[in-house]
Amino acid sequence: MVLSLFRRDKQYWPSEQFADYTIEKTIGEGRFGICYLVSDGQKSYILKQLKRAMLKKAGVKVRFEEEILRSLQHESVPRFIKKIEREDFNGYVLEFKEGRTFEDIIYLDKHVFEREEIYRVGRQLVEILKYLHSKSIVHRDIRVPNTLYDGQKVNLVDFGLARWINNEKYRADMDFAFLGDFLLHLYYASFELKGFKKRPWYDELQLHPKELLLLKKLMGVDQRYTSIFEVEHDFYETFEAYQ
Structure with a gap:
């Protein structure tokens, strides 16, 4: 149990398949998560992977981003597409914004x-x-x-x-x-x-x-x-x- 708490999150690499998406590249990594550019063969999206250690440590605070993005509809803010929860992954898919x-x-x-x-x-x-x-x-x-x-x-x-x-x-x-x-x-x-x-x-x-x-x-x-x-x-x- 202790070992699983500190186990590193799996990092995904270009060309690797994840759910319905292909990983194109890693965009950035922060304290709470890792962001990837992904595609479904037609469109590009942002996949945000939440780090398990921070989910345990920060608890509900990590969920504010999802809750807030779900409530927004603005052309200059990425749209929330869907949530992904699996045994080895917690995160969500967001609209890809140009620039x-x-x-x-x-x-x-x-x-x-x-x-x-x-x-x-x-x-x-x-x-x-x-x-x-x-x-x-x-x-x-x-x-x-x-x-x-x-x-x-x-x-x-x-x-x-x-x-x-x-x-x-x-x-x-x-x-x-x-x-x-x-x-x-x-x-x-x-x-x-x-x-x-x-x-x-x-x-x-x-x-x-x-x-x-x-x-x-x-x-x-x-x-x-x-x-x-x-x-x-x-x-x-x-x-x-x-x-």
């Missing part, structure tokens, strides 16, 4: 985001958050590895830390610092450090006053926004020239 992570686009491609593109990307994230918060869901993990982009459309993935908003431990405004940090990554893609002294972002980035205020309120440097509608209002005012 590369912003992490790869920024750090591998060295892509520079101009203001107009920052507006287009940010606008989509604000709309996604409006939808999630309207469903009483806080994502809590809007980061460059968890956002996909094909040059036009933004998709938000990895709902492993998402929770139902209760205005106590889980609040909607938790997403605002993540959104601010995400936007800072886009701004810093064009930043060139001059000299050796690193300064706070609000000193070293060349930001317009409205951009500075928006980011400070998202990050909590100034009084943080209390709702996504306040964020939306200031966001559109900040990027008025690009609408």
Whole structure:
């Protein structure tokens, strides 16, 4: 019994068959699970394998992602397809979303985001958050590895830390610092450090006053926004020239 608790989960390799799917490649591995790109011969999907040790340790917390994804219907969020439970596997199949992570686009491609593109990307994230918060869901993990982009459309993935908003431990405004940090990554893609002294972002980035205020309120440097509608209002005012 003790041995089975610590036995490593089976990892699946390209071309291997699993249920009705063929494993194409491993996309990534986190604390709670492993994600694979799979296909059924016609379409591609994401297979998420939940780690048994974490299922035992975290219990019901691991199930929040499944519960929340089942409740969502949004073009920028992967659709829950089905659950798979077997003796040697616990997990589910999700819709495959196109695009590369912003992490790869920024750090591998060295892509520079101009203001107009920052507006287009940010606008989509604000709309996604409006939808999630309207469903009483806080994502809590809007980061460059968890956002996909094909040059036009933004998709938000990895709902492993998402929770139902209760205005106590889980609040909607938790997403605002993540959104601010995400936007800072886009701004810093064009930043060139001059000299050796690193300064706070609000000193070293060349930001317009409205951009500075928006980011400070998202990050909590100034009084943080209390709702996504306040964020939306200031966001559109900040990027008025690009609408």
